[in-house]
Amino acid sequence: MKFPKLKGVQFFPVTPFGTDGALAGELLAQHIDSGVRAGAGGVFVACGTGEFHALSPEEIERATRVAVETTAGRVPVLSAAGGPVPTVLDQVARIERAGADGILLLPPYLVTAPQEGLLRYVETVTAATTLPVVFYQRGTARLTAPTAAAIAALPGVIGLKDGIGDIELMHRIVRAVRALPDSGDFQFFNGLPTAEMTVPAYQGIGVELYSSAVFAFAPEIALAFHQALAQDDQTLVATLLTEFYAPLVELRDAVPGYAVSLVKAGVRIRGLDVGGVRPPLLDPTPEHLARLTQLIDHGLEAVKA
Numbered sequence: 001m002k003f004p005k006l007k008g009v010q011f012f013p014v015t016p017f018g019t020d021g022a023l024a025g026e027l028l029a030q031h032i033d034s035g036v037r038a039g040a041g042g043v044f045v046a047c048g049t050g051e052f053h054a055l056s057p058e059e060i061e062r063a064t065r066v067a068v069e070t071t072a073g074r075v076p077v078l079s080a081a082g083g084p085v086p087t088v089l090d091q092v093a094r095i096e097r098a099g100a101d102g103i104l105l106l107p108p109y110l111v112t113a114p115q116e117g118l119l120r121y122v123e124t125v126t127a128a129t130t131l132p133v134v135f136y137q138r139g140t141a142r143l144t145a146p147t148a149a150a151i152a153a154l155p156g157v158i159g160l161k162d163g164i165g166d167i168e169l170m171h172r173i174v175r176a177v178r179a180l181p182d183s184g185d186f187q188f189f190n191g192l193p194t195a196e197m198t199v200p201a202y203q204g205i206g207v208e209l210y211s212s213a214v215f216a217f218a219p220e221i222a223l224a225f226h227q228a229l230a231q232d233d234q235t236l237v238a239t240l241l242t243e244f245y246a247p248l249v250e251l252r253d254a255v256p257g258y259a260v261s262l263v264k265a266g267v268r269i270r271g272l273d274v275g276g277v278r279p280p281l282l283d284p285t286p287e288h289l290a291r292l293t294q295l296i297d298h299g300l301e302a303v304k305a
Contacts, residue, residue, distance in 0.1 A: 003102060003132040003158050004076050006187060008041030009212045009219075009226050012049040014264045015063060016274035023059045027274055029070045031216075031267065036074050038219035043067050047080040047104055049213050049263050054278035057087070061094035068099040078134065082106025085124055092129045102132040104161065107141030115147040126156030136191060138163030145169075145176035152177040152186055161189035162207070165198065171205040178206070193259040194249050196225055197241065203229075213259065214248070217266030218296055224303035236303075244299035251291055257281040262292055269293055 013035060016027035032043055045067040046052055046060045055063070064079040071077055079100045081091035088105075095103055108121055118141055126133055133156050137143050142164060143151065151157055160177070162170050170188075177183055190202040190210035199210050215222035221244060228236040252258045260277060265284045267274050269292065276283040284292065 005185060006042045006076065006159075006209055008039065009215050009222050010042045010044060010189070010209060011035040011040035011215050012044045012047050012211050012213060013067075014216055014260075014267050014274050015046060015050040015055065015059075016272075017278070018275060021275075021278075023055075023062060024275065025062060025066050027272065028063060028066050031272055031274065032067055032070045034272075035215065035219060036071055038215075039223055040075055040215065040219075042076045042078065043071055044078045044080070044104055044211065045100075047078075048106075049211075049216060049260055050080070051260060051278060051281070052080045052082070052106065054281075057090050057094055060091055061098050064095050064098035064100050076101040078102040078104050080104045080106055081125070082136075083109040085121070088125055089128050092125060092131070096129055096131050100131060102134060102158070103129065104134050104136055106136050107139045110140065112140045115144055118143065119147055119150050122151050122154060122157065126154050129156070132156060132158040134159035134161055134187075134189065136161045136163060138191065142169075143173065145172040148173040149176040149180060152183065153180055158185070159187040159189060161191040161211070162202075163191040165192050167198075167201055167205065170202070170207065174206045194245060194252060196222075196245050197249055199229060200237075213263045214245075214266075216263050217270050218299060221296075221299040221303055239302055240299065243302060244295060248292075248295055251288060251295070254288065255282065255284075258284065258288075262288075265289055265292055266296060269296060 013031050016024040018024040046055055046063040067077045077100050079095045081088045081103050135151055188207040190207050192198055195210040212222040225240050252262055261281050261284055264277055
């Protein structure tokens with residue numbers, strides 16, 4: 001299955017909501033276009049940062065269509081699907097109809113499944129679509145190395161994104177997949193919240209790609225960090241990790257759901273009124289908003305220095 005090899009920083013846009021609470025398509029288009037022009041390597045719309053959990057199938061389809069029309073082929077567009085089989089198949093059909101380049105497949109809803117069940121879940125989805133699939137390992141979908149290799153061997157699967165953070169397990173998975181014939185184009189993603197904190201460790205086991213939530217509200221910082229890594233500028237990497245990313249993680253961990261809420265607040269702080277988050281998430285408190293503003297300002301100053 002042909003799919004352009006992703007490079008650079010992957011952009012996970014937020015999903016804007018208007019004053020009536022509905023998806024704001026024009027704001028989403030503006031947000032996505034800004035990110036692509038800034039230098040995103042790919043757009044993952046209606047995914048975790050985009051409040052996938054709170055979107056209807058119709059909204060996922062609309063968000064995907066907006067992303068496809070806005071990017072106009074400049075970078076690949078992937079959209080999220082997941083949950084119960086009937087739901088995920090409906091989402092997949094809508095995403096394909098909207099013209100996406102691929103699917104980020106999230107775990108089945110709630111249940112803890114055996115390894116063979118997880119494999120069957122991915123098989124069911126890939127059999128229902130011609131789109132390439134990136135499987136997202138997180139939550140209840142924790143793979144063993146043999147299962148990951150079996151999933152990677154499916155014709156429609158082109159990548160695996162890790163949101164668990166078990167480096168030893170992920171190393172075994174990478175080794176098992178790379179042992180497959182013709183696995184050179186298979187791509188691995190670091191999908192942890194604030195992934196920049198763990199990028200050096202993941203790169204050490206062969207996971208080069210990562211999702212950057214920071215790119216959604218401060219692409220200048222995210223791109224400077226990515227470039228510093230590529231150029232082995234350990235001084236700037238250390239400065240950003242110590243003075244920006246680590247305090248951001250501390251703030252993120254203050255309230256459950258802030259991994260999404262802070263990103264959306266950051267987009268608002270930078271001038272695009274994308275609205276608040278839907279329940280059960282909560283928007284940041286005034287105190288936390290002030291702290292986030294300070295962190296953004298400090299990060300921007302650090303990359304200008």
